[in-house]
Amino acid sequence: MSATVDATQVAQEFADIFGTSPDGVWSAPGRVNLIGEHTDYNEGFVLPFAIDRAAAVAIKLREDNTARLRSSHGEQTTVTVDLSTLSHDTMQGWTAYPLGVVWVLRQLGVAIGGFDLYLHSTVPSGAGLSSSAAIECAVATAFNELANASLSRSELVLVGQRAENEVVGAPTGILDQSASLLATDGHAVFLDCRTQESELVPLDLAAAGLLILVVDTKVSHAHATGGYSARRASCELGAEVFGVPALRDISAADLPEASGLLDTETFRRVRHIVTENQRVLDTVAVLADGGPGAIGALLTASHASMRDDFEISCPELDLAVDTALANGALGARMTGGGFGGSAIALIPAAVEATVRDAISQAFADSGFTVPDIFAVSPAPGARKIL
Incomplete structure (x- = not known):
């Protein structure tokens, strides 16, 4: 399948595996974190x-208490689980991603019995583009509808x-x-992230003649292990020593x-956290006043902070950022949890080929794994979806 x-x-494909049509197909996107x-x-x-x-998940409800799950990736074997035994040990x-959502919904009192589920994803795994949350959100959206749960x-x-x-x-937010x-x-x-209040901010890259290029370094990271928890x-x-509930409560003046x-x-x-929070606020303000073409310096400053203060970058991410900036990018930064994954570059559409070629060449010259480079747009x- 293509990226779409x-x-x-x-x-x-669900019908080919399970011998019947699904009740529906639900989709949830991966994400790029522009900043923050x-x-x-x-x-x-x-x-x-x-x-x-x-x-995307295709799902059909069953009359029993059995869940059968199949993915288009990996070994492509069907996993069968007795939902009456659903626990951490059986996920x-x-x-663990789809069954984890089912487990949480059942904990909340949502009545979910047996089901057949087929998963296909075009979000690269381990690239810092939130492939796991895409699965969770597709499954949650599906069962919210199938079980008439009416959750917001x-x-x-x-x-x-x-x-x-x-x-x-994974201790994620x-x-x-x-x-x-x-x-x-x-x-x-x-x-x-404190109040859970959200606001949609226009990010019309195409109208500004811009695009965001993702550079998947192929350096895989895993949130559940390593540096994220540290x-x-x-x-x-830091919050405990400063006597505040969270670092949200510290400003640059307190540093x-x-x-x-x-x-x-x-x-x-x-x-890093204090200055990054301010950069998010500044980016929202700049987008409103000057549009996406004016946020490049904030993106680049964010990367420097992650590289030097939070120390979650790696040589491949730094090379992608530096090469993009040297070849016409307005701004660039690593995105996601770090220690690998992807970098993003905000570039004029006219220089896309130049930036792609320069990054590919730089990785080859450094002996790094060939990166996957692709453009994304806000979706x-x-x-x-069916």
Whole structure:
């Protein structure tokens, strides 16, 4: 399949596997975080947008208490689960994402019995584009409708986050699920992660002659392991020492005092969050006043902060950013949790080929894995597509 999900084809593949037509096909997009990295779990501000790559699930309800799940990726074998035994132990591998959502919904009292589910996703896994949240949001949207649960979009965001936190084991905030569920075509989602209030911000790249190029470095990361948890712990320590509920409550004016209270590493972590929150607010203001062509410097400053203060970049991400900037990008930064994944570059559409070729050549010259480079545009959020 192409990057765009073909609902009819997903339904046909479901029928080929399970021998019957699905009750429907639901889709939820991956996301690019335009700016605001690691601010979400610090109760701060983020500005993601949904991309035109998505996870789609075809589902048919069953009369029994059995769930059969199949994915177009990996081993392509059907996983069968007795829902009466659904627990952390029975939710393994990729099935932890859809079954985690089912588990959370059942915990909330939503009546979900047996079902057959087929998953196909065009969101690259491990690229920092939120492939996991896309699956969770597609499944949550589907069962919200199939079970007549009448949960709001904001409630579904928390369902997805809880599945990610409690089942998958990744201590993420609400950024990814909010982008996937709340987005609309041609807009970014300005999200206050403390209040969960959101606002759609126009991001009409095409009208400005611009596009966002994603550079998937192929350096895979996993939120549930490694540096993500360590960074979160540093942030919590910084808030505790400063005596505030979250780093959201510290402003740039407080940083000189913070430097005297915190060890050097924790201070750098805190400084990234504080300055990144301000960059999100500044980006929203600049978009309103000057349009997307005026936000480049903020994106680039964000990358420098993640590279130097939060230390979540890697040589491949830095090379992608530096090469894009040297070849006509207005701004560039890594996006996502870090330690690999993707970089984004805001570029005039006219220089797309130049930037693509330069990054590919730079990676080859450095002996890095060949990156996957593709353009994305702000897309609609989760919805039924067939």
